[in-house]
Amino acid sequence: MRRAGVVIELENVTKRYGETVAVDDLSFVVRTGRVTGLLGPNGAGKSTTMRMILNLHRPTSGVIRVDGRPFADDPAPLCAVGAMLDAHAVHPGRTARDHLRSIAMTHRLSPGRVDEVLELVGLSAVAGRRVGAFSLGMGQRLGIAAALLGRPHTLVLDEPVNGLDPDGVVWVRDLVRSLAASGTTVLISSHLMSEMAQTADDLIVMGRGKLLAAGPMDEVVAAAVAGSVRVRVDGDPAPLSAALGEAGGGVNRAEDGVLTVTGLASEKVGALALRSSTVLAELVPQHASLEEAFFALTTDSVEYSAPEAS
């Protein structure tokens, strides 16, 4: 049943809570050794999807496999998938060390391993403090420590940088990168596109519970928004504009001889300029950003949106 190169696999997964469809016929794979970003606006079903992967919520229909089997069948779940779904899901009256030790004990991991992950996330000094007194960032670090305890081959992180200060954001980003470099598979959700652009190899874009796009980051971005070429003409832009139109490009004319060309590569635009004897002052290929792709993909599936300002 296990597919080569695939760690997590969803097949036609649907989750209903009463009337609400949280996840709608969702299928995707998370590939081994890659950082996969699960991206979508609030309410897209990202957290529900992650909870279903970890067997915390059961799908209404569909199949989810981790390492080719249901997650619950894993003999050592902590060593397969390390998860941080909600950093505050810790009893406030317990110390950080006791919290981690209680998790480690289920899998008979040594107390030394607890001290290691405390060191790794920089919480050694406060390990004996009650979690209730922790700041948001410390809680996040504790959540990541718990996820790393069993040296899992896969990490599932739900909005790990949410509420972190810039230092913390950089720390999480570096940590994820170094883990990925050492072969750990990472599934990471975020509604922050800039974060995804810096960490993810693959993208899964969700909106209103549905899959909007999936694949390597550049392919998803390219497919969602075509790139454009910005041209500034020294002189009359009309001949070039006509030539571009004939070649099948979309041309948007602004003032000062600036043209935004879509559907044609910059080389082609340059060649057409030469043929139409137009002098170019600028020729700049514009790459579509993840942000543009995200908006292009999710404009119809934002659950809560403000009315257009007039």
Add this chain to the structure above:
Amino acid sequence: MTATTPAPSSTQAAGRLTFGGIVASESLKARSLRSVRWLVALALLIPIAIAVITVLSQGTVPARPADRLAAVLGAVSDTNYIPLLLLVSFATVVATSEYERGAASVTFAVVPRRTAIVLAKVVVAVVTSFVVSLVSGTVSFLLASGILGGAPAVTLASPDVARVLAGTALAQAASATIALSVGLMLRSSIATVAATLGFIYVVPALLQAIPVQAVLWFAGTLPGPESTALEVPDISSTPGSLAWSVVAILAWTAATVALASVVVRRRDV
């Protein structure tokens, strides 16, 4: 707190999920809460204090050995409801602390086969409350009989003593386990204590008010009435009905644990 690379470590963390490990984990989770430590300590010490005070305030030492035995056992077991309340509260906290701030989502992501968690909590609740009740009862008895004095002295070998102490421990462990099961189902401490005490004290009384033979019989099987047979010094019933009490209490306790397991397993977190 700067960027850290996960370094290869000295200790090897090759682990597997084991039931023993889960019990150890649940035991640590219970011990690491201050409320649990207080409740268990009070359940251990308060009955001893009550027994000592009761015997000390006894005016004259009864002359007949049987009366002395009754006085000591009464001092030990007349206020059983106090440790019962404390142990019910203890088991309630063991269950509902899992749902404090959604902590269960961490627990069940680490142990996705949730029945193991329920059973590990049962082991912690049963062992703790049985041992606490037995130790507290035995110490109370020894102190009370020592203070009361008289010859021949009242000892643990005196008639009914072992049965009362062990029976009380069993009944209290059963009540704690029922509270644990209810707590896993209701997830709220106040609702759990109310429902458990209602089940132990109120439901049998209500049912016994219905003058139908079958209902009365059923009411008699409930853990509340049955535990009386285990806890009181003089029972008019035969040894056969004592065994029946034990069976009835164990069956009700097992039934609530089974129900809680199903609810916990089927629930979305």
